[in-house]
Structures are given as structure tokens and as C-alpha cells.
Amino acid sequence: MTDDTPKVFQQTPLLKAGTYGFLVLWALIAAFPLVWIFIMSFKLPVDAFAQNPLVVIMGKNTATAADAFSLLDLILVGIFTYYAYKIPRKFYRTTVDYFLPIEHRKLNIFALCFVYGLLVVASFFYLLPFVSQLVNALFDELPLLSLLSKPLIGYTLEHYYAVWVENTFYVQFKNSLTVTFGVVIISLTVGTLAAYALSRTTSSIALWLLVIALIFRALPHSVLVTGYLPFFVDSKEILTPLWNLPLIGSIFSFFAEEPPTLYGQPLAVIAVLVAINQPFTIWMLRSFFMNVPKELDEAARVDGCTHFQAFRKVILPVMWPGLITTGLFSFLLAYNDYLVTSLLLDSQNETMVPAITAYFNRETTATDQVEAIAAATSITAPLFILVMIFQKQIVSGLTQGAVKG
Amino acid sequence: MAQIQLKNICKRWGSTTGVKDFSLDIADREFIVFLGPSGCGKTTTMRMIAGLEDPTEGEIYIGDTCVNGLEPKDRDIAMVFQSYGLYPNLTVYENIRFPLKIRKVAAETHDSRVRKAADMVELGPLLDRYPKELSGGQRQRVALARAIVREPNVFLMDEPLSNLDAKLRVSTRAQIKHLQHSLQTTTIYVTHDQIEAMTLADRVVVMSMGELQQLGTPTEIYDTPANTFVAGFIGSPAMNLLDGKIIDGKFVTEHTQIDQLPSGLPDAVTIGFRAEDIQVTIPTDQHDTANSEGHIFAPVYSVEMLGDSTLISIKVGQALLIAKAEKTFRAEIGQTVSFIVPPEARHWFSKENGARISV
Numbered sequence: 044m045t046d047d048t049p050k051v052f053q054q055t056p057l058l059k060a061g062t063y064g065f066l067v068l069w070a071l072i073a074a075f076p077l078v079w080i081f082i083m084s085f086k087l088p089v090d091a092f093a094q095n096p097l098v099v100i101m102g103k104n105t106a107t108a109a110d111a112f113s114l115l116d117l118i119l120v121g122i123f124t125y126y127a128y129k130i131p132r133k134f135y136r137t138t139v140d141y142f143l144p145i146e147h148r149k150l151n152i153f154a155l156c157f158v159y160g161l162l163v164v165a166s167f168f169y170l171l172p173f174v175s176q177l178v179n180a181l182f183d184e185l186p187l188l189s190l191l192s193k194p195l196i197g198y199t200l201e202h203y204y205a206v207w208v209e210n211t212f213y214v215q216f217k218n219s220l221t222v223t224f225g226v227v228i229i230s231l232t233v234g235t236l237a238a239y240a241l242s243r244t245t246s247s248i249a250l251w252l253l254v255i256a257l258i259f260r261a262l263p264h265s266v267l268v269t270g271y272l273p274f275f276v277d278s279k280e281i282l283t284p285l286w287n288l289p290l291i292g293s294i295f296s297f298f299a300e301e302p303p304t305l306y307g308q309p310l311a312v313i314a315v316l317v318a319i320n321q322p323f324t325i326w327m328l329r330s331f332f333m334n335v336p337k338e339l340d341e342a343a344r345v346d347g348c349t350h351f352q353a354f355r356k357v358i359l360p361v362m363w364p365g366l367i368t369t370g371l372f373s374f375l376l377a378y379n380d381y382l383v384t385s386l387l388l389d390s391q392n393e394t395m396v397p398a399i400t401a402y403f404n405r406e407t408t409a410t411d412q413v414e415a416i417a418a419a420t421s422i423t424a425p426l427f428i429l430v431m432i433f434q435k436q437i438v439s440g441l442t443q444g445a446v447k448g
Numbered sequence: 449m450a451q452i453q454l455k456n457i458c459k460r461w462g463s464t465t466g467v468k469d470f471s472l473d474i475a476d477r478e479f480i481v482f483l484g485p486s487g488c489g490k491t492t493t494m495r496m497i498a499g500l501e502d503p504t505e506g507e508i509y510i511g512d513t514c515v516n517g518l519e520p521k522d523r524d525i526a527m528v529f530q531s532y533g534l535y536p537n538l539t540v541y542e543n544i545r546f547p548l549k550i551r552k553v554a555a556e557t558h559d560s561r562v563r564k565a566a567d568m569v570e571l572g573p574l575l576d577r578y579p580k581e582l583s584g585g586q587r588q589r590v591a592l593a594r595a596i597v598r599e600p601n602v603f604l605m606d607e608p609l610s611n612l613d614a615k616l617r618v619s620t621r622a623q624i625k626h627l628q629h630s631l632q633t634t635t636i637y638v639t640h641d642q643i644e645a646m647t648l649a650d651r652v653v654v655m656s657m658g659e660l661q662q663l664g665t666p667t668e669i670y671d672t673p674a675n676t677f678v679a680g681f682i683g684s685p686a687m688n689l690l691d692g693k694i695i696d697g698k699f700v701t702e703h704t705q706i707d708q709l710p711s712g713l714p715d716a717v718t719i720g721f722r723a724e725d726i727q728v729t730i731p732t733d734q735h736d737t738a739n740s741e742g743h744i745f746a747p748v749y750s751v752e753m754l755g756d757s758t759l760i761s762i763k764v765g766q767a768l769l770i771a772k773a774e775k776t777f778r779a780e781i782g783q784t785v786s787f788i789v790p791p792e793a794r795h796w797f798s799k800e801n802g803a804r805i806s807v
Contacts, residue, residue: 341500342533344520345604346547346594356550360537 077423084417085198088409091416106197113192115182116175123171127163202410202417212398212418218309219378219394225313226377230324231370233317238328239354243337253329256322264319268386271315275306275387307389315387316377323376324369331365331440332358367433368440374429395422450511450524450601450634451476452497457506459492459658466492468658470506474636479628482638483645484655485681490638491606493655497636498604499523510602521551523602526595530607532587534579540566540590541575547598565597568627585616592624596631603628603635609644621647642682646670654678672795676802679720679795685759687720688769691799702765703746708791710807716799723772725793728760729786730779742786744769748779760785 054062082100083091087109090102105111143151182192206212241249274281282302286292295302305311335358343353359366378396385397399422402415430437452474459466467489474480482490495501497508499520508515515523526547527533534543544562553561566572569589579587588608595603608624609617625648628635639645645652646666654661654669654677662674673679679687692701694715699706706719731740746762746769758777761770762785771787779785796805 336531336533338529338531338533339535341498341520342527342529342535343546343550344500345498345525345527347521347551347598349519349521352550357535361535363537 080416081420083413084202084420085200086413087197087199087201088413090197091413092409101195102197104197105199106194109197109199109201111194111197113179113195115179115191117195119171119175119178123167127167131159202414203421205410205414206418206421210414212395212421214391215393215395215398216421218388218392219396221309222312222316222380222384222394223374223377225309226316226320227370227373229313229317230320230373231366233321234324234328234369235359235366238325239332239358241325242329242332242335243340253326256325259318260322260326264315264382265386267315267318268383271311271318272306272387275311276304278303278305306387307392309388309392311387312380312384312394313377315383316380319383320373320376324373327369327372328362328365331362331369334365335361364436364440366440367436371429371433371437375426378426452602452634452636453507453509454493454497455507455509457493457496457503457508459489459496459501460504465658467496467503470658470660472653472660472663474634477632477634479625479635479637479648479650480653481645481649481651482636482653482655483642483681484640484661486640488655489658490640490653490655492658494604494606494636494638497602498525498527524600525602525604526598526600527604527606528588528591528595528608530610532579532591532611534587534590534594536579538578539575540571540577540579540582543579543590544571544575544593544597547594551598553598561597562593565593568596568630569593569623584612585620588612588620589623592627596627596633599631599633601634603633605635605637607639608637609639609641617644624648642684646682654681656681672804673720674804676718676720676797679797683722685723685770685772687722687795688767689718689720689797690764690767690769691716691718693717703762704744704764706743706789706794710796712807713796713805714798714800717805718797718799718802719789720795720797721789721793723759723770724757725790726771727788727790728771728773728777728779729788731784731786740786741788743789744787745784746787747782747784750781751779762787 079099085105086099086102087105089104090098093099102111138155139152143155179192182188241253279302286295286302288295303310305314339357339361340353343357344350348356380394381396384394385400388394388397395418399415399418402411402418407415452472454470454472457467457470470489470493482493484490492501496503497510499515499518499522503516510523510525535546538546541562544565545558548558548561562575563572566575569592571586571589571593574582574586574590579590582590588611591608605624609620612620621644624637628648637644637648646669649666651664652666652669653663656677662669662678664672664674669678669682673682673687676689680689690701690704692699692704694700694709694713694717697707697709699709699717699719729740729742731742731745733740744762744764746764749761749763749768752759752761753775755775757775758773759770760773760777760779761768763769769787796807797803798805
């Protein structure tokens with residue numbers, strides 16, 4: 044491996060050892076608990092809370108009581124992952140170039156990726172177990188090689204089953220999705236429009252708006268919640284006049300028979316989280332818009348766009364990575380929020396993060412704790428998937444800064 | 449048909465004035481260049497024609513329509529920007545096609561039109577690239593192709609060559625001239641580079657401080673500058689300007705005595721002469737120049753060898769005067785030289801307002 048670091052930035056061997064040592068330590072401290080609870084969530088409590096770490100990893104008791112992977116299974120999974128990753132890399136270009144129609148290209152590419160993803164998931168859960176059973180049975184018959192098909196690492200899905208099916212965690216998952224998507228959609232829509240305007244105006248009011256937004260951002264979240272609370276509790280009485288208005292009232296009643304009590308509803312949480320998040324979104328998006336040269340707007344206008352077309356067809360596609368990055372931050376804020384959701388939501392609308400605390404508040408048994416761990420692991424999974432999908436955009440959104448014309 | 453008329457255009461931002469009472473008639477198919485130092489209002493004027501700025505006062509006509517208040521897209525213009533203004537997320541092909549697509553030109557004509565425009569600026573093999581994979585000159589040619597693809601009534605070019613290096617500038621300049629000649633489209637070209645202005649323009653508009661200084665063909669601007677600003681701006685080196693007084697029928701100032709003056713000059717005048725129109729000699733007697741021929745005697749301030757000629761400069765008061773001599777001419781710094789200014793090389797300007805005095 045050649046080191047192309049310019050001479051001025053090269054480290055002395057001692058410093059290098061120190062840096063890597065620190066990195067390893069940091070990775071252990073930061074990543075270890077995550078990996079560990081991931082492993083624990085698949086074991087029976089006997090194994091999960093065992094003294095010997097090796098027992099936790101191998102899950103001997105789990106293997107006898109529940110399922111286990113053999114070495115063969117692991118190899119098969121390895122092979123499967125390798126090809127699931129390699130095949131698209133090798134055939135993507137040719138497939139796109141020769142087999143997809145030219146019209147609606149982007150849509151077709153999306154459909155292709157979606158179908159491939161479905162295929163991979165389906166074959167992982169249905170085809171792979173079948174194949175591994177077959178191969179294991181085959182190896183069992185052979186003398187020495189049967190060692191490969193011996194159960195090796197125990198696993199159980201019963202905690203996940205308990206969490207998702209018995210404790211109906213999917214309700215909380217659905218609530219989380221409602222809240223996060225509400226927040227992301229509203230704060231990105233308002234944010235892009237506001238930030239675009241603020242990045243292009245020369246008016247002095249713009250600066251004041253930005254400063255006010257910053258002050259709002261600085262407020263403690265609980266202050267915002269208490270500020271909104273009376274309105275949410277009495278929203279039915281407060282909103283009644285709106286419903287009684289002649290024309291507008293009928294539009295409102297189209298959505299709801301009578302004014303809702305917002306307290307306990309996802310809508311209330313969305314409103315508060317958007318209020319908390321909006322200043323940040325506007326500031327961040329504004330800096331992305333500032334990096335898009337004004338000449339692009341002007342070129343688009345001269346080429347035949349209306350103002351809005353220039354925004355939608357030229358400016359937005361250019362700062363797409365910025366939009367994704369900002370969207371991800373909004374998503375994280377809403378998805379991970381504990382304070383606002385736990386204060387404002389009633390139990391049937393509860394989101395995942397406050398729901399986990401319920402596992403600890405109970406008279407906890409060892410099983411409950413492992414279930415809590417399984418729930419915690421379930422929460423992290425969507426985040427990983429999201430970051431994996433958008434990693435390219437996020438990296439360019441965070442690093443590129445300037446969108447050069 | 450796209451003649452352009454500007455009627456008493458003004459542009460103000462608060463108390464600052466960008467363009468003052470500017471009127472201009474541009475004929476159909478004319479190549480007109482706005483020339484001036486930065487901040488003179490030339491770009492603002494062009495942006496008002498493009499519809500990117502609104503004039504505070506005055507009217508703009510393209511063809512027979514008053515375009516005040518019309519959106520840029522409704523003015524049937526195309527513009528080329530200094531920093532290209534290409535869409536970085538689109539390929540060269542899609543960049544050139546964009547105006548056709550957005551204006552809903554019949555889709556089956558797109559391909560041939562894009563390729564025709566690309567061939568005119570020699571972009572044929574680069575159509576699949578992205579702007580970031582191109583050099584500066586190539587990017588500017590994409591911008592040109594995007595402008596010509598729609599065959600608009602008017603081209604507006606805002607310093608299109610400023611970001612290119614010297615060699616590319618020469619070749620792209622020739623390309624622009626050739627394009628305009630073959631397309632026969634009215635073109636307005638903004639630049640601060642007088643060589644671009646002289647080589648490209650049918651007529652040049654020299655601007656300063658938001659005002660029109662002179663409008664004329666490149667030759668007119670060069671040979672009969674309308675005032676000291678134009679005289680001091682056009683030409684490389686620019687015209688020498690020297691303030692002085694008329695005493696006893698002679699133009700007199702430090703180191704200087706010029707006779708054979710025309711009649712009717714005011715007492716305080718500025719004389720102008722071009723470096724290549726005067727002769728330099730070295731007087732034989734360095735200390736007593738009274739008997740030597742010449743109008744200005746002064747020690748050499750600097751000597752610059754250009755290869756095809758030698759520039760000799762002297763200092764008279766605050767003014768630096770430059771003469772262009774033979775390429776073999778040599779002089780030492782500090783040595784006294786004499787400048788001979790023949791009567792036909794002299795331009796006279798009023799010292800009060802800088803305006804040309806015709807004699």
C-alpha cells in the first residue's frame with residue numbers, strides 16, 4: 044500500500060501508532076455496546092447474561108434449546124452476500140444500457156433496483172434456508188465433513204417475536220414513522236422554500252429572520268413544549284370558531300367532523316418537532332443554496348424557465364445531496380426524540396423510543412431485559428439502512444460544500 | 449428582425465446609480481460591444497436587456513415590442529455567462545438541449561438541433577461528458593452551443609472569455625466572431641478587454657460611471673476618441689495625455705514646447721498623441737537641448753523591449769508618456785531623449801471637461 048499523503052501531512056511513526064491506537068480504542072468504546080446488544084438480542088437470557096463472553100457469542104444453551112448456525116450456514120451466507128453485492132456491480136451498466144427503454148429512465152432504474160432488492164431479500168429468507176438445509180443434510184452423511192454441519196452458533200428469534208408480535212411493537216413503529224415522515228416532509232418543504240428565498244434575497248429583513256430562527260433553535264425543547272401545551276389541551280374549544288365559519292368551516296369539516304383535541308395526537312408532536320427543527324433546517328439548506336451559483340438561476344430563466352421551474356428543474360437537482368443530508372438530520376431528530384414524544388403522546392400513539400422505557404419500568408425479568416435489547420436493536424436497524432442507501436449523497440452533501448458550475 | 453432600442457435607461461439602487469440616462473439604437477444583425485472598466489454599468493445594462501434586472505426608468509424595445517416587465521424567457525434572447533452557468537447535473541448533450549426541452553420545442557427535432565449546435569462549436573465528441581470533466585474553453589463552448597441551439601433573436605454575452613487563458617481567448621474569440629457572422633444574429637457583448645472589443649465589434653459602446661462615453665466603429669473610437677476617458681482607455685499603450693497652457697501660440701508645460709498649433713484652442717488644454725505616431729531621438733548634446741529638434745525633452749524613465757518594437761517612457765509632471773520606437777532603438781535610463789509630435793498626430797481636448805476639440 045502506497046502512502047500518498049503529502050510530506051507536510053505525514054506523521055512520525057510514533058504519532059501514527061498513537062493515532063491508530065486511539066482509533067481502535069474509540070471504535071471499541073463507541074461500537075462495542077452496539078455490536079454486543081445486537082449479539083445478545085439473539086440469545087436466550089441464560090447465554091445473554093453469561094459471565095464468559097465466549098458463551099454469549101456462541102450461545103451454547105441457545106443452540107440446544109433453539110436454532111443454531113453450522114459453519115456451512117455461515118459460509119453459505121458469506122457466499123450469498125458476496126454475490127448479492129458483486130452481481131449488480133458487474134451487470135448494472137450493461138442492463139441499464141441495453142435492456143431498459145430510454146423513456147422514463149430514472150423511473151426504470153428505480154424499479155430495477157427495487158425489484159433486485161426484493162429478490163435479494165426474498166431469496167435470503169426463503170431460498171437460502173432451503174439450500175442450507177439441503178447442503179447440511181448432504182454433509183451429515185459424509186464422514187469427516189459432517190463436522191462442518193454441526194450446530195455452532197446458537198440463535199433465537201423469540202425475543203424479536205415477543206417484541207414485534209406479542210407486544211405489538213409494530214404499532215409504535217408505525218407511530219414513529221408517522222411522526223418522523225410528518226416532520227421530515229414539512230420541515231424540508233418549508234425549509235427548501237424559505238432557504239432558497241433567504242439565499243437569493245438581498246433584503247436586510249432576511250438577516251433578522253435568520254437571527255430570530257437561531258434564537259428559536261437555542262431555546263430548550265421543554266420550553267417549546269410547555270408553550271404549546273395549553274393550546275393542545277384546549278384545541279377543541281379554541282378551534283371551534285374556525286369550524287363554524289361559513290365557507291372555510293366546510294373545508295375543515297371535510298377533514299374532521301369536529302375540531303380535534305390535539306393533545307396526545309401525532310399532529311401535536313409533529314408541530315413541536317417541526318418548530319424545534321425548522322431553524323436548523325433553514326440554516327443548513329441556506330448554506331447549500333448559497334453554494335449554488337446565482338448564474339444557474341439566471342441561465343435557467345433566460346433559457347425559458349419560470350422562476351419556480353428554475354428552482355425545481357435546475358437548482359433542486361443540483362443541491363440534491365444537501366437536501367438528503369438535511370432530510371437525514373431532520374429524520375434523526377424526530378426519530379430519536381424522547382422528550383417531546385413522551386410528554387405529548389398518549390399510549391396508543393406512542394413512538395418507539397419512549398416505548399422502550401416501558402420495558403425497564405416493569406418488574407424486569409431477564410427475559411424482559413433481552414426483549415428490551417431486541418427492541419433497541421430493532422430501532423437502530425432503519426437508521427443503518429437509511430444511511431447505507433444514501434451514503435453517497437450524505438458524503439457529498441457533507442464534504443463537497445461548493446457545487447461548481 | 450431584432451433591432452434593439454434603449455430609451456433613457458436609468459438604474460438606481462437606493463442612492464447609488466448604476467446606469468444614467470442611457471440611450472442606444474442597435475441595428476438588426478449588428479455585433480455591438482459594451483466596453484468599459486469594471487463597475488461602469490455595462491453588465492447592468494446587458495442584464496436589463498436580458499430581463500434579469502428592471503430599469504428604474506426608461507424603456508427597452510426588442511424588435512417592435514417594449515419588453516419592460518417581460519420575463520427573460522419571453523424576450524427571445526440567449527445569454528452566455530462569464531462563469532459559464534452550465535447545469536452541473538446534466539451532460540453536455542442535455543445542457544444544450546435544455547432550452548428546447550423547457551420551451552416544449554417538438555421533441556423529434558431536438559437531436560438534430562443539438563448536434564448541429566454542438567458541431568458549430570466543435571463539441572461533437574464530448575456530448576456524453578459532464579461539465580466538470582471539461583476544460584474552461586470547452587465549457588464556454590457548451591454555453592455557446594446552448595445559446596445558439598434555439599436560434600434566438602438576440603445573443604447576450606457577459607464577458608465570456610474572461611475566465612479563459614490567453615491562448616484560448618484568442619481562438620474562442622475567433623470562433624465567436626465566426627459564429628456571429630454565419631448566424632447573423634444581433635449580438636451584444638460585454639467586456640473590459642479592449643482587444644476583444646476592437647476585434648469583434650461592428651460598433652463599440654464605451655461606458656464609464658454608468659454613462660455612454662462614445663459610440664462608434666472600432667476605427668472611429670481609436671482614431672478620434674471623443675474625450676480624455678476614451679483616449680486614455682483605448683489602445684495598448686493608451687493615448688498619451690498631457691495638460692498644458694497655450695502661451696504665445698505655443699503649447700507649454702514642463703519639458704515641453706509645441707508650436708504650429710491650430711487656431712481656436714482655449715488657454716488650458718490637454719494634448720493627446722499615440723505612442724506609435726511620434727518619433728524618438730537622442731539629442732547629440734545631452735546638456736543643452738535648445739538647438740536640437742523635438743518638442744518634449746526629458747530623461748528616460750524606463751525602456752521596455754517588446755520584440756517588434758521598443759517602448760520608451762518619460763515622465764512629465766505626473767504624466768507618464770510613452771513612445772514606440774524601432775525595435776533596434778536603445779536608450780539608457782536617465783539619458784535625455786526628445787519626442788517629436790507631428791501636427792497630424794495631435795489630438796486636442798478641453799482641460800475643463802475632457803471633451804474633444806475638433807480643429
